Amino acid sequence: MSIYETGNKIKRFLDKIANSLSNEIFVISMIILIGFAGFGLGRLSILEGQKLPISVENIKNDKMLADVSSSVKNIIDENQNSGGLVVASKNGTKYHYPWCSGAKRINEANKIYFSSIEEAKKAGYTPASNCKGLK
Numbered sequence: 001m002s003i004y005e006t007g008n009k010i011k012r013f014l015d016k017i018a019n020s021l022s023n024e025i026f027v028i029s030m031i032i033l034i035g036f037a038g039f040g041l042g043r044l045s046i047l048e049g050q051k052l053p054i055s056v057e058n059i060k061n062d063k064m065l066a067d068v069s070s071s072v073k074n075i076i077d078e079n080q081n082s083g084g085l086v087v088a089s090k091n092g093t094k095y096h097y098p099w100c101s102g103a104k105r106i107n108e109a110n111k112i113y114f115s116s117i118e119e120a121k122k123a124g125y126t127p128a129s130n131c132k133g134l135k
Contacts, residue, residue: 088125095120100131
């Protein structure tokens with residue numbers, strides 16, 4: 001037997017092993033993937049059963065509306081008692097709601113309180129763009 005024939009024999013043997021290994025690796029990887037997929041679907045089905053259904057309730061509950069309106073009234077009263085509905089700086093040109101970040105950055109000594117937005121506009125102030133809800 002020559003070296004060439006021996007090399008071909010080894011090559012055929014290695015090809016045979018590679019083909020059988022690739023088939024085995026494919027089968028093993030498919031079994032593992034199917035197992036993970038089955039486990040994941042099982043977990044999802046358990047989680048899906050634990051979710052609460054969505055329900056829509058009638059929000060025209062007079063007591064709830066009264067509570068909300070009294071809460072809003074209390075917030076407005078608190079702001080007016082603390083100085084006013086809107087606040088501006090003596091050195092600035094913008095007015096803010098007292099709970100806005102811009103109003104919180106104004107030094108207390110420089111704060112000017114207005115009881116209404118119209119009053120702040122008459123004084124020459126314009127609404128702050130970073131305070132939502134101001135017009």
